[in-house]
Amino acid sequence: DTGVSQDPRHKITKRGQNVTFRCDPISEHNRLYWYRQTLGQGPEFLTYFQNEAQLEKSRLLSDRFSAERPKGSFSTLEIQRTEQGDSAMYLCASSLRGGAEAFFGQGTRLTVV
Amino acid sequence: AQKVTQAQTEISVVEKEDVTLDCVYETRDTTYYLFWYKQPPSGELVFLIRRNSFDEQNEISGRYSWNFQKSTSSFNFTITASQVVDSAVYFCALSEAGGSNYKLTFGKGTLLTVNP
Numbered sequence A: 001d002t003g004v005s006q007d008p009r010h011k012i013t014k015r016g017q018n019v020t021f022r023c024d025p026i027s028e029h030n031r032l033y034w035y036r037q038t039l040g041q042g043p044e045f046l047t048y049f050q051n052e053a054q055l056e057k058s059r060l061l062s063d064r065f066s067a068e069r070p071k072g073s074f075s076t077l078e079i080q081r082t083e084q085g086d087s088a089m090y091l092c093a094s095s096l097r098g099g100a101e102a103f104f105g106q107g108t109r110l111t112v113v
Numbered sequence B: 001a002q003k004v005t006q007a008q009t010e011i012s013v014v015e016k017e018d019v020t021l022d023c024v025y026e027t028r029d030t031t032y033y034l035f036w037y038k039q040p041p042s043g044e045l046v047f048l049i050r051r052n053s054f055d056e057q058n059e060i061s062g063r064y065s066w067n068f069q070k071s072t073s074s075f076n077f078t079i080t081a082s083q084v085v086d087s088a089v090y091f092c093a094l095s096e097a098g099g100s101n102y103k104l105t106f107g108k109g110t111l112l113t114v115n116p
Helices: none
Strands: A005-007 A010-013 A019-024 A031-037 A044-050 A053-057 A065-068 A075-079 A088-095 A108-112 B003-005 B010-014 B019-021 B024-026 B032-039 B046-052 B059-061 B064-069 B074-079 B088-096 B104-106 B110-115
Touching (some): A044 B104, A075 A088, B003 B088, B046 B059, B046 B064, B046 B074, B074 B088
Antiparallel strands (some): B088 B104, B088 B110
């Protein structure tokens, strides 16, 4: 499978715990995006990498969130001290260049109890 | 600031009916890109089409067609002879070229249900 891969698909965690999600983009894509989608809404932009550089972070991304993309390959999104409001689908996407279509992974559904 | 409005929250049709999903966008950029994505119950967003702001030609792909009109800032999507497998949430999205990130701004989506 050469599409965008995300792991895990589902995560249930207790409030206050830390969680980490992984995204493996399409191999030749240098742009990688994280989005968050809550029920009944469209995805909202969280952050963007070009190669290994994190070039933009949304105001939605509080200090408890951190994302990395070491060596410009896979990316991780960590949420520290999770809150119930963090419950959502976290989507990763990659694209070959600016303006090109972005391809999405199947997402990680986070439930904070 | 960019914005995408999908006024139709839910649409229900009977199989073989034609259905049009509306999308209206706002942007200050003269160069931008418009997209449609499909999100079936499995959750994965599936890319359907990309148009750039300089190309107003309508496009047809099988049962799908898209009508891009800059004069009304609309990018509507029509499914001809709908099928049950078309049931999904459909998102319209906008990407501005003014910045360097080309992030997507999505509408809230339209839930299409095609009944047999």
